Amino acid sequence: MRVRREDADVVLAELLELAPGGVEEADVGGDVVEYAVYGAPGELPDLPAVHAAAGGALVEVVTTEVADDWADRWRQFHRPIAIGDRLYVRPPWEPAHATLLDLVIDPGQAFGTGAHHTTRLCLELLAEREPDGAVMDLGCGSGVLAIAAAKLGWGPVAGVDHELESVRATAENAQANEVEVAASRFDLIRGGPAPTAPLVLANLLRPLLLCVARAGFDGEPPQLLIASGLLSHEADEVAAAFAPHGLQETDRRQSAEWSALALRRPV
Structure with missing residues (x-):
C-alpha cells in the first residue's frame, strides 16, 4: 500500500x-x-x-506473491542498532555487543523492534537520562521501551496496550531479557485517564497522544513525558496539548520526517 x-x-x-x-x-x-x-x-x-x-x-x-525463501530473507531487514554508548537492540539471531547493554527483541511478535525512527528517538532520549523511579510505557507494543528502561535501571516498570498480543509480547520479551515489566491491557481512547508514573513513555501516533492529553492522567502527571510517533509538523501541537498538565518542552529530536519530545514538569 x-x-x-x-x-x-x-x-x-x-x-x-x-x-x-x-x-x-x-x-x-x-x-x-x-x-x-x-x-x-x-x-x-x-x-x-x-x-x-x-x-x-x-x-x-497492490497484491504480490512473496518468494518461498521469505522466512530467511525477511531477517535482513532487522539489523542491530546501537543507541549512543549505552544500549544495543538486536533480534535473537544476532550476537550480543561486547560492551553495550544488550536488549533482545523478537520482531515476529508485535509492533516495535527499535529500528523505526520514532522508537530510536525515544530510546535516545531515555538513554541520556539517569534512572529515577517508576516508568509507565503507554502503547508498549513489543515492550522495547519498557525493557530498555528496566535495563537502564528504572523501576518498577509497567506497560499498557490495547492489543492483547502486544501485552503478551511485552511479557515474553521482558522474560527473555531477564527484567520485570508489568504489562496489562488498557484502551487509551476509551479507558479514561491514562496510567501514570514519574516517567511516562508514549511512542504513539498524534491522535492517541492528543487523546491522552485530553483525558489526563490517573494520578499525578509525570515528571517527565517522552512522546514520539509524531511527524515533525505535529510536534508543536502535541507539546501545547500537554502544557495544561504542567509539562513543558525541554528537548526535541528529529530523524527523517519524525520527531520526539521530552516534556518535563518543573520541580
Missing part, C-alpha cells in the same frame, strides 16, 4: 487496527510511503491493483 507522506500517519493507524501484529514501512522516495502487510494464502484478500480510501486518504494497493 502506497500513500502520500502527509497522510501516512492516518493510514498507519487504520492498518494497525487491521493488522495488530504490525506492518513493514518503506520509504520509496519522494512524497510516498509504502506499507506492507504479509499473510498466508487465504488470510489476505486477493486484490488486483486498486485505489482505496483509508481514513480519508487515497491509498494505492
Whole structure:
C-alpha cells in the first residue's frame, strides 16, 4: 500500500487496527510511503491493483506473491542498532555487543523492534537520562521501551496496550531479557485517564497522544513525558496539548520526517 507522506500517519493507524501484529514501512522516495502487510494464502484478500480510501486518504494497493525463501530473507531487514554508548537492540539471531547493554527483541511478535525512527528517538532520549523511579510505557507494543528502561535501571516498570498480543509480547520479551515489566491491557481512547508514573513513555501516533492529553492522567502527571510517533509538523501541537498538565518542552529530536519530545514538569 502506497500513500502520500502527509497522510501516512492516518493510514498507519487504520492498518494497525487491521493488522495488530504490525506492518513493514518503506520509504520509496519522494512524497510516498509504502506499507506492507504479509499473510498466508487465504488470510489476505486477493486484490488486483486498486485505489482505496483509508481514513480519508487515497491509498494505492497492490497484491504480490512473496518468494518461498521469505522466512530467511525477511531477517535482513532487522539489523542491530546501537543507541549512543549505552544500549544495543538486536533480534535473537544476532550476537550480543561486547560492551553495550544488550536488549533482545523478537520482531515476529508485535509492533516495535527499535529500528523505526520514532522508537530510536525515544530510546535516545531515555538513554541520556539517569534512572529515577517508576516508568509507565503507554502503547508498549513489543515492550522495547519498557525493557530498555528496566535495563537502564528504572523501576518498577509497567506497560499498557490495547492489543492483547502486544501485552503478551511485552511479557515474553521482558522474560527473555531477564527484567520485570508489568504489562496489562488498557484502551487509551476509551479507558479514561491514562496510567501514570514519574516517567511516562508514549511512542504513539498524534491522535492517541492528543487523546491522552485530553483525558489526563490517573494520578499525578509525570515528571517527565517522552512522546514520539509524531511527524515533525505535529510536534508543536502535541507539546501545547500537554502544557495544561504542567509539562513543558525541554528537548526535541528529529530523524527523517519524525520527531520526539521530552516534556518535563518543573520541580
